[in-house]
Amino acid sequence: MQGELFTETLRRSWRTALYWGLALGFISLFTVAFVQDMDALKQYQELFKTMPAGLLAALGMDISREMTPESFINLAVFAQLVMIMPIYGIVAGLSLTSNDEDEGIMDMVLTAPVARWRVIVERFAAFCVFIVLIALLNHLGVWLGGTFLTSLPLDMNKLAVASLSLIPLMIFTAALTALIATLVKRRTVAIGLAVLIVIISYFLDTLGAAATDSIVGALRPLSYFRYYDSANIMFEGVQPLNLLILLGGAALMIAAAVYRWERRDVGL
């Protein structure tokens, strides 16, 4: 039956996604409530002025701009989420083929009349739904905190756009991990490689932002984190090119994963 792998993945993994979303939502809720009013925000701004510009740039803060409530939320919430959310992307990517293959379950799935591409495409679609759910629950935390726990005048539309912009980043990470898992077969190797690439990519972006004139700065466009830019998104809206790079890259990697998965031995 078409779509059965999609719905079964939803049935089997919705709790994990819900817990992720709730956990991130709570973190965001309490982080937003951390600064109660504009006076407190000004104190933070004075503190930031004493910090090295490179460090602030690495944290995603543009000191040439006046600090606004939204840019503070970006620093306090979204800069942290960028480090946490790829972990779920890796979890999702491993769940397409690697987990079942490593545990010997894939044999049973593939002895049913199921085309191999369906395993990747249907499960990936299900995890995209979970990623959207997690981003929405996270934004719910931001919205509740911003509405009820602080008196900062927050532009909720800008924050919503920044929250939803996490989706392409996580989808890219999931697709990257899925591709690695079809290339290397062993789950432990796939996890190691995915984590390595994510960490290198993250630091290439943050250090590249802090040292724009260095070699790291020149290599920064190679990092996919470069194309998730919550600060710019809040000030200038969604950047279509960045969105295209992340989602297009994810689609290409899923296509490559399907190509490899269709052709290689399963299990063992």
Next chain:
Amino acid sequence: MTLVIATHGLSKVYRSGQVTTQALSDLNLQVYQGEIFGYLGPNGAGKTTTIRLLLDLIRPSSGTAQLFGLDSRRDSLAIRARIGYIPGELNLWKNRLASQVVRHMARLRGDEARIWAEAQHLAERLKLDMSKRIRDYSTGNKRKLGLVLALMHRPELVILDEPTSGLDPLMQQTFNHMMLEIKAEGRTVFLSSHVLSEVQAICDRVGIIRDGRLRAVEAVDKLVQVGYRDVRLEFREPVPSSWVESLARQAPVSAVKVEGSSLNLRLHGDFDPLLRAFNGAYIRNVHINEPSLEEIFLAFYSDEQK
């Protein structure tokens, strides 16, 4: 007779870095509709590799396999719709209920209501409680669940990899009945095993595989007829060496050896001529070793060559 499985020069080489392992070499095998075919060999002989090639889980290094006249690679989906399979070790999602797994697999096969009804019937017959989580199942119950998953859609070909390991004797009997029923319905069973009694009880033909090569294929009836037993007899008195020659004349024996008051020999036939040949000598004990099917095969083919 209609061919259900036909392989032509099927080979598989595994490569891991610099190391290459020839897991299967030039397999030419035919299995016909309505038979129970036993596929025997020691661990690492190539049994599971053959099965995984037939199921298109792994791809051949050379050669082809056809099932129902369809190519195992090109027509894999159509073939898998007509096959039921139990792997050597059944692994499933540990936190799911057995019923949830069965329903999921039924939906993947496209006719949930009919397949689920058959699955319930099989579970009842195997005394399997499907309301438990997979992680709570014993090895035996996992085997039963494997049988349910393999048979619930009434496949035309059932491929079973060591299916009875972990089943108690009563359930083994039930399993044998089920396989014979499948055969009676004109369906086909391909069974890998190393249990001689299981193969003798239900298989029509047997193929022996060793070191990735198919050594022989023969009807079980024919093999059992040429079967022999290794016998050790312990006497109260030392055995005279003159018995060695006289026994060979009076009873169907070979490889006669005397060790003090014990006599070791290979008996090819009934016991009665052997016991008469001892002419009332006092026998303290008799040890009988049934040969493995592979040993019978070797004896059978050495006899054929003679």
